[in-house]
Amino acid sequence: MARRTPLNEAHRALGARMVDFAGWDMPVQYSSVIAEHEAVRNSVGLFDVSHMGEVEFAGPGALETVNGLISNDLARISDGQAVYAGLLNEQGGFVDDVVAYRFSPERILICVNASNRDKDFAWMKEHARGVAPVDRGDEYAQIAVQGPKAAGLVQRLTKTDTSKIGTYRFAEGEVAGVRAIISRTGYTGEDGFELYCAPDGAVALWNALLDAGQQEGVKPCGLGCRDSLRTEMKYALYGNDIDDSHTALEAGLGWIVKLDKAGFIGKDALVAQKAAGVKRKLVGFELTGAGIPRHGYPILKEGARVGEVTSGTMGPTVKKPIGIGYVPTELASEGSTFDVEIRGRAVPAVVVKTPFLKKP
Amino acid sequence: MSDANIPSNLKYTSDHEWARIEGNKAVVGITFHAQQTLGDVVYVELPAVGRKVSRGEAFGTVESVKAVSELFSPLSGTITKVNDELTAEPETLNTEPYGDGWIIEIEFSDSKELAELLDAAAYAKLLQNS
Numbered sequence: 369m370a371r372r373t374p375l376n377e378a379h380r381a382l383g384a385r386m387v388d389f390a391g392w393d394m395p396v397q398y399s400s401v402i403a404e405h406e407a408v409r410n411s412v413g414l415f416d417v418s419h420m421g422e423v424e425f426a427g428p429g430a431l432e433t434v435n436g437l438i439s440n441d442l443a444r445i446s447d448g449q450a451v452y453a454g455l456l457n458e459q460g461g462f463v464d465d466v467v468a469y470r471f472s473p474e475r476i477l478i479c480v481n482a483s484n485r486d487k488d489f490a491w492m493k494e495h496a497r498g499v500a501p502v503d504r505g506d507e508y509a510q511i512a513v514q515g516p517k518a519a520g521l522v523q524r525l526t527k528t529d530t531s532k533i534g535t536y537r538f539a540e541g542e543v544a545g546v547r548a549i550i551s552r553t554g555y556t557g558e559d560g561f562e563l564y565c566a567p568d569g570a571v572a573l574w575n576a577l578l579d580a581g582q583q584e585g586v587k588p589c590g591l592g593c594r595d596s597l598r599t600e601m602k603y604a605l606y607g608n609d610i611d612d613s614h615t616a617l618e619a620g621l622g623w624i625v626k627l628d629k630a631g632f633i634g635k636d637a638l639v640a641q642k643a644a645g646v647k648r649k650l651v652g653f654e655l656t657g658a659g660i661p662r663h664g665y666p667i668l669k670e671g672a673r674v675g676e677v678t679s680g681t682m683g684p685t686v687k688k689p690i691g692i693g694y695v696p697t698e699l700a701s702e703g704s705t706f707d708v709e710i711r712g713r714a715v716p717a718v719v720v721k722t723p724f725l726k727k728p
Numbered sequence: 729m730s731d732a733n734i735p736s737n738l739k740y741t742s743d744h745e746w747a748r749i750e751g752n753k754a755v756v757g758i759t760f761h762a763q764q765t766l767g768d769v770v771y772v773e774l775p776a777v778g779r780k781v782s783r784g785e786a787f788g789t790v791e792s793v794k795a796v797s798e799l800f801s802p803l804s805g806t807i808t809k810v811n812d813e814l815t816a817e818p819e820t821l822n823t824e825p826y827g828d829g830w831i832i833e834i835e836f837s838d839s840k841e842l843a844e845l846l847d848a849a850a851y852a853k854l855l856q857n858s
Contacts, residue, residue: 401793402768592767592794658815660771660791681793682770689771711773711789 373418374509374570382588390483392419395590405596405684407587408556412515414577414588417562418570421485421505423478423492431473433498437633438468438478439616441626447472450536450553453624455480455488456634460615460641464488465606467553469538477504477549481606495633509570513577514560514597517584522561524580526550530561544576555594557601557725593684600683602652602692602722608663609650609678609692617641618694619650648675649700652722654688655708657715661691666709667717669699677708683724690724691717733760735826739802739842740851746826747802747834747845754803757830758790758821761855766792769821772814775832779807783841787832790821802845805836 370393379386384395395416397404407413425434431442440453447470455463464484469477480488485505492501513522523530528541528550538551546569554560565573578586595605604610604619616625617638627639655661661680666673680691691708699706702721707714738746739754744762747754763769773789781787781801788799810832814820821829836842846854 396794397767400768402770405793596793658771659773660796662796682791684768684770684793 371419373416374567375416375418375574378571378574379416384588384590387591389591390419392482394419395588397590397592398588401592401596402684404587404589404593407585408515408558408589408593408597409685410516411585412513412517412521412581413593414574414581414586415512415514415594416574417512418509418567419482420510421480421482421488421503422508422564423480423489423501424504425476425499425501426474427499428474429498430476431470433496434468434476434478435629435632436497437492437495438466439625439632439634440468441629442468442470442476443629445470448537448539450538450551454616454621455491456616456632457612458634458637460617460634460637461612462606462610462614462616463491463612465604465610469549469551483607507566508564509567511563511570511574511577512554512560513563514554514556515558518558518560521577521581521584521586522550525576544573546573548573555603556597557723596681596684599679599681599690599692600686600723600725602724605679614650614694615641617646618648645697647697648694649697650678650692650694651700651719652724653691653693653717653719655691655715655717659708659710659713659715660689661708661710661717667693667695668707668709668714671714674699674706686724734848734852736848738826739845739847741800741802741845742854743800745800745802749842752835753808754834754836755830756802756832756834757825758799760825763822763825766790766795766797768793769818772818772821772831774810774812774814775807777807777810781805781807781834783844799831801834803834803836803841804838805834807832808835809833
């Protein structure tokens with residue numbers, strides 16, 4: 369039996385099509401993926417992301433403990449800021465990608481992928497030197513409010529001055545009378561917030577956002593458009609674009625790896641890989657022939673398999689067939705060409721600058 | 729499922745294609761249910777005119793933003809027409825699955841196969857039980 373978020377009934381009442389995602393019964397779409405995608409790009413969309421996990425480190429030494437586990441550096445940010453980071457294995461591959469919230473040096477909250485919740489917690493428990501992690505996943509529901517009109521909508525429902533919450537910053541407050549962490553983060557490429565609240569407040573918060581958002585044309589959005597939105601930004605998806613066998617440097621996520629900070633798991637492997645040179649890279653490409661690239665399709669150069677597509681779709685906003693995949697470094701620069709094998713056909717593709725979506 | 733979504737003048741396959749029989753030819757598309765399940769169609773891969781197909785053989789592909797789905801021929805025969813307009817406007821499969829969203833026309837070679845196709849009532853029952 370798939371797990372259900374506190375909003376499960378609300379999704380069904382809205383006519384969502386539900387699918388099993390990482391063991392959770394989640395909405396894939398309510399109306400149409402493209403309509404929901406466009407709502408987020410042009411107005412505002414709501415996502416139930418309560419299936420994501422949360423792990424807390426609390427007590428003296430929490431910051432140092434977490435800094436030994438993640439690739440980014442919590443010492444470089446202030447209280448009230450968050451960082452995107454990797455939990456890396458000894459080889460520099462990903463256990464998961466996470467967002468770590470610094471409430472204080474003695475309280476860090478880490479948001480992890482739904483598909484990795486149990487694995488991550490076990491891994492953190494095993495590797496944490498200092499403060500022990502506490503699984504808070506069942507104590508938080510999470511609603512993402514994303515789109516150019518997200519800030520206006522959230523501001524009408526809270527006394528917290530959201531203009532003071534910069535990107536990758538957060539505050540604690542009340543939204544529609546529900547206690548929440550108001551975090552200016554997201555996975556769509558648009559401005560917006562991720563609101564963490566207690567599970568029993570989730571329905572009230574969701575309904576308040578839907579009601580108040582009528583004037584913005586708010587739409588409830590499913591996992592379908594979450595995937596197309598993030599693909600247009602070339603944001604990595606764990607299990608597709610990043611996993612335990614590709615390193616952070618190969619994934620083009622060197623910016624979340626702070627090799628100059630004190631030791632963290634995976635650092636030595638990445639230092640060595642950097643010195644030796646990275647042999648394959650994750651690139652964004654467009655098809656120049658007909659078709660749509662999909663996860664798992666082979667990437668060919670002169671007929672020989674040299675890599676693999678990790679994500680792909682027809683980008684609803686960019687209106688092109690776009691893909692992400694690993695290729696040998698010599699094919700990774702902008703303008704490089706290769707083929708993607710689609711049902712036995714070699715379809716030409718060209719490496720392009722990412723994100724695919726160019727913001728004005 | 730309303731009757732309008734399963735027209736009574738068409739034949740159906742359990743793979744959710746429909747066929748409109750016109751003499752020795754059949755116009756073929758995907759059902760309302762099929763397009764609804766797929767979601768927004770963004771790409772249609774069509775076969776070449778003149779290609780011979782067997783009943784149940786994959787002759788093309790429909791892709792939505794999320795998923796890839798093969799198209800299976802309801803009858804054996806020769807493809808005599810393809811709906812090229814779907815290349816430029818694949819979303820017609822969502823808006824007009826039984827009209828402008830037709831996909832191919834087949835001149836069928838074995839009329840005995842017609843008996844294997846489902847009528848509207850049998851297809852409706854199949855959907856209810858799925």
